[in-house]
Amino acid sequence: RKEVEQDPGPFNVPEGATVAFNCTYSNSASQSFFWYRQDCRKEPKLLMSVYSSGNEDGRFTAQLNRASQYISLLIRDSKLSDSATYLCVVNPRYNFNKFYFGSGTKLNVKP
Protein backbone atom coordinates (compact mmCIF):
# COMPACT_ATOMS: atom_id res chain seq x y z
CA ARG A 1 0.00 0.00 0.00
CA LYS A 2 1.30 3.47 -0.85
CA GLU A 3 2.11 5.85 1.98
CA VAL A 4 -0.02 8.58 0.40
CA GLU A 5 -2.85 8.14 -2.08
CA GLN A 6 -4.72 10.66 -4.15
CA ASP A 7 -7.38 10.48 -6.84
CA PRO A 8 -5.47 11.45 -10.01
CA GLY A 9 -8.53 13.10 -11.56
CA PRO A 10 -8.78 15.08 -13.69
CA PHE A 11 -11.42 17.15 -11.99
CA ASN A 12 -13.03 19.31 -14.66
CA VAL A 13 -15.03 22.15 -13.12
CA PRO A 14 -16.48 25.46 -14.37
CA GLU A 15 -15.21 28.78 -13.14
CA GLY A 16 -16.80 29.72 -9.86
CA ALA A 17 -17.36 26.15 -8.75
CA THR A 18 -16.32 24.70 -5.42
CA VAL A 19 -14.12 21.64 -5.64
CA ALA A 20 -12.62 19.38 -2.99
CA PHE A 21 -9.80 16.84 -3.06
CA ASN A 22 -8.96 14.22 -0.50
CA CYS A 23 -5.68 12.53 0.25
CA THR A 24 -5.32 9.46 2.44
CA TYR A 25 -2.17 8.46 4.30
CA SER A 26 -1.32 5.07 5.70
CA ASN A 27 0.96 5.84 8.64
CA SER A 28 -0.84 7.05 11.75
CA ALA A 29 2.48 8.40 13.02
CA SER A 30 2.41 11.12 10.38
CA GLN A 31 3.17 14.51 11.83
CA SER A 32 3.01 17.26 9.26
CA PHE A 33 0.89 17.66 6.17
CA PHE A 34 1.13 19.95 3.18
CA TRP A 35 -0.59 20.76 -0.06
CA TYR A 36 1.64 21.72 -2.98
CA ARG A 37 0.60 23.04 -6.34
CA GLN A 38 2.44 22.09 -9.52
CA ASP A 39 1.80 23.88 -12.79
CA CYS A 40 2.58 22.16 -16.06
CA ARG A 41 6.35 21.87 -16.59
CA LYS A 42 7.07 23.78 -13.38
CA GLU A 43 8.32 22.81 -9.95
CA PRO A 44 5.96 22.10 -7.03
CA LYS A 45 5.26 25.11 -4.84
CA LEU A 46 3.86 25.13 -1.35
CA LEU A 47 0.18 26.04 -1.34
CA MET A 48 -0.44 25.60 2.36
CA SER A 49 0.49 23.60 5.40
CA VAL A 50 -2.34 21.69 7.03
CA TYR A 51 -2.87 22.24 10.74
CA SER A 52 -4.74 19.97 13.14
CA SER A 53 -7.51 22.49 13.66
CA GLY A 54 -7.89 23.13 9.94
CA ASN A 55 -6.83 26.34 8.25
CA GLU A 56 -7.98 28.72 5.59
CA ASP A 57 -6.12 30.96 3.19
CA GLY A 58 -8.46 33.03 1.07
CA ARG A 59 -10.43 30.66 -1.17
CA PHE A 60 -8.50 27.63 0.04
CA THR A 61 -9.37 25.56 3.10
CA ALA A 62 -7.37 22.58 4.36
CA GLN A 63 -8.64 20.04 6.86
CA LEU A 64 -7.00 17.15 8.69
CA ASN A 65 -8.91 14.10 9.92
CA ARG A 66 -6.52 12.02 12.01
CA ALA A 67 -9.10 9.40 12.93
CA SER A 68 -9.73 8.53 9.30
CA GLN A 69 -6.21 9.44 8.19
CA TYR A 70 -6.97 11.86 5.44
CA ILE A 71 -6.46 15.48 4.58
CA SER A 72 -8.61 17.55 2.30
CA LEU A 73 -8.32 20.70 0.22
CA LEU A 74 -11.37 22.78 -0.62
CA ILE A 75 -11.20 25.46 -3.30
CA ARG A 76 -14.07 27.92 -3.45
CA ASP A 77 -14.96 30.17 -6.38
CA SER A 78 -12.52 28.39 -8.72
CA LYS A 79 -10.50 30.54 -11.10
CA LEU A 80 -8.97 29.56 -14.42
CA SER A 81 -5.60 30.12 -12.79
CA ASP A 82 -6.32 27.36 -10.25
CA SER A 83 -5.82 24.79 -13.01
CA ALA A 84 -2.84 22.72 -11.88
CA THR A 85 -1.90 19.47 -10.23
CA TYR A 86 -2.29 19.44 -6.44
CA LEU A 87 0.15 17.27 -4.51
CA CYS A 88 -0.43 15.97 -1.01
CA VAL A 89 2.74 15.64 1.10
CA VAL A 90 3.08 13.88 4.43
CA ASN A 91 5.97 14.08 6.90
CA PRO A 92 6.20 11.31 9.54
CA ARG A 93 6.71 11.98 13.23
CA TYR A 94 9.47 9.38 13.47
CA ASN A 95 11.58 11.05 10.78
CA PHE A 96 10.96 14.72 10.18
CA ASN A 97 13.34 14.65 7.22
CA LYS A 98 11.27 12.10 5.31
CA PHE A 99 8.53 13.30 2.96
CA TYR A 100 5.96 11.15 1.22
CA PHE A 101 4.28 12.49 -1.90
CA GLY A 102 0.96 11.61 -3.42
CA SER A 103 0.91 11.28 -7.19
CA GLY A 104 -1.21 14.41 -7.49
CA THR A 105 -4.76 15.39 -8.44
CA LYS A 106 -5.19 17.29 -11.66
CA LEU A 107 -7.67 20.17 -11.70
CA ASN A 108 -8.94 21.80 -14.88
CA VAL A 109 -11.05 24.91 -14.40
CA LYS A 110 -13.01 25.72 -17.55
CA PRO A 111 -14.47 29.07 -18.59
Next chain:
Amino acid sequence: GAGVSQSPSNKVTEKGKDVELRCDPISGHTALYWYRQSLGQGLEFLIYFQGNSAPDKSGLPSDRFSAERTGGSVSTLTIQRTQQEDSAVYLCATTPGTGNSGANVLTFGAGSRLTVL
Protein backbone atom coordinates in the same frame (compact mmCIF):
# COMPACT_ATOMS: atom_id res chain seq x y z
CA GLY B 1 20.76 32.43 -2.03
CA ALA B 2 17.16 33.46 -1.69
CA GLY B 3 15.86 30.39 -3.48
CA VAL B 4 17.01 26.96 -4.62
CA SER B 5 19.00 27.33 -7.79
CA GLN B 6 19.55 24.47 -10.26
CA SER B 7 21.69 24.25 -13.33
CA PRO B 8 21.58 23.58 -16.17
CA SER B 9 17.88 24.23 -16.69
CA ASN B 10 17.97 22.09 -19.81
CA LYS B 11 20.44 19.47 -20.90
CA VAL B 12 20.37 17.41 -24.06
CA THR B 13 22.92 14.64 -24.24
CA GLU B 14 23.67 11.55 -26.23
CA LYS B 15 23.16 8.08 -24.84
CA GLY B 16 26.26 6.89 -23.05
CA LYS B 17 27.55 10.32 -22.02
CA ASP B 18 27.92 11.42 -18.40
CA VAL B 19 26.00 14.40 -17.05
CA GLU B 20 26.28 16.52 -13.92
CA LEU B 21 23.39 18.44 -12.45
CA ARG B 22 23.93 21.07 -9.83
CA CYS B 23 21.83 22.33 -6.94
CA ASP B 24 22.57 25.43 -4.89
CA PRO B 25 20.35 25.40 -1.78
CA ILE B 26 18.79 28.19 0.20
CA SER B 27 21.44 29.61 2.48
CA GLY B 28 21.44 27.80 5.82
CA HIS B 29 19.28 24.91 4.70
CA THR B 30 21.00 21.77 5.95
CA ALA B 31 18.70 19.18 4.37
CA LEU B 32 18.80 18.68 0.60
CA TYR B 33 16.80 16.27 -1.55
CA TRP B 34 16.95 15.10 -5.14
CA TYR B 35 13.81 13.91 -6.91
CA ARG B 36 13.12 12.76 -10.43
CA GLN B 37 9.90 13.39 -12.33
CA SER B 38 9.23 11.71 -15.63
CA LEU B 39 6.68 13.24 -17.99
CA GLY B 40 3.20 13.00 -16.55
CA GLN B 41 4.39 11.09 -13.48
CA GLY B 42 4.74 11.78 -9.78
CA LEU B 43 7.90 12.66 -7.91
CA GLU B 44 10.40 9.84 -7.37
CA PHE B 45 12.75 10.27 -4.39
CA LEU B 46 16.42 9.73 -5.21
CA ILE B 47 18.60 10.81 -2.29
CA TYR B 48 18.62 12.97 0.83
CA PHE B 49 21.54 14.85 2.38
CA GLN B 50 21.84 16.15 5.91
CA GLY B 51 24.86 18.40 5.78
CA ASN B 52 27.45 16.58 3.68
CA SER B 53 26.31 13.07 4.51
CA ALA B 54 23.62 11.07 2.76
CA PRO B 55 21.68 9.04 5.33
CA ASP B 56 19.16 7.94 2.72
CA LYS B 57 20.21 7.11 -0.82
CA SER B 58 17.63 4.36 -1.22
CA GLY B 59 16.02 5.96 -4.26
CA LEU B 60 19.04 5.98 -6.55
CA PRO B 61 17.91 3.72 -9.40
CA SER B 62 21.28 2.20 -10.27
CA ASP B 63 24.99 2.52 -9.66
CA ARG B 64 25.16 4.88 -12.62
CA PHE B 65 23.65 7.51 -10.34
CA SER B 66 25.67 9.21 -7.63
CA ALA B 67 25.48 12.45 -5.70
CA GLU B 68 27.67 14.43 -3.41
CA ARG B 69 27.40 17.55 -1.35
CA THR B 70 30.32 19.67 -0.25
CA GLY B 71 30.60 22.32 2.43
CA GLY B 72 27.05 21.58 3.47
CA SER B 73 25.94 23.63 0.49
CA VAL B 74 26.10 22.84 -3.23
CA SER B 75 25.14 19.34 -4.36
CA THR B 76 25.93 17.60 -7.62
CA LEU B 77 23.96 14.68 -9.06
CA THR B 78 25.98 12.69 -11.58
CA ILE B 79 24.54 10.23 -14.06
CA GLN B 80 27.10 8.08 -15.84
CA ARG B 81 26.56 6.39 -19.17
CA THR B 82 23.15 7.98 -19.61
CA GLN B 83 20.28 5.95 -21.01
CA GLN B 84 17.11 7.13 -22.70
CA GLU B 85 15.05 6.13 -19.66
CA ASP B 86 17.03 8.68 -17.63
CA SER B 87 15.20 11.45 -19.50
CA ALA B 88 13.21 13.36 -16.89
CA VAL B 89 13.16 16.52 -14.84
CA TYR B 90 15.52 16.33 -11.89
CA LEU B 91 14.29 18.46 -9.00
CA CYS B 92 16.25 19.57 -5.99
CA ALA B 93 14.53 20.66 -2.79
CA THR B 94 15.82 21.89 0.55
CA THR B 95 14.53 22.43 4.07
CA PRO B 96 16.02 24.02 7.18
CA GLY B 97 16.42 20.44 8.47
CA THR B 98 15.23 21.28 11.95
CA GLY B 99 12.95 19.29 14.21
CA ASN B 100 10.42 22.10 14.17
CA SER B 101 7.76 20.53 11.99
CA GLY B 102 6.15 23.87 11.29
CA ALA B 103 9.33 25.16 9.69
CA ASN B 104 10.33 21.95 7.93
CA VAL B 105 8.87 22.85 4.55
CA LEU B 106 10.35 21.72 1.24
CA THR B 107 11.30 24.45 -1.21
CA PHE B 108 11.99 23.27 -4.74
CA GLY B 109 14.30 24.54 -7.42
CA ALA B 110 13.02 24.98 -10.96
CA GLY B 111 14.57 21.67 -12.00
CA SER B 112 16.97 20.43 -14.63
CA ARG B 113 15.28 18.91 -17.66
CA LEU B 114 17.41 16.11 -19.04
CA THR B 115 16.85 14.65 -22.49
CA VAL B 116 18.91 11.66 -23.54
CA LEU B 117 18.87 11.04 -27.28
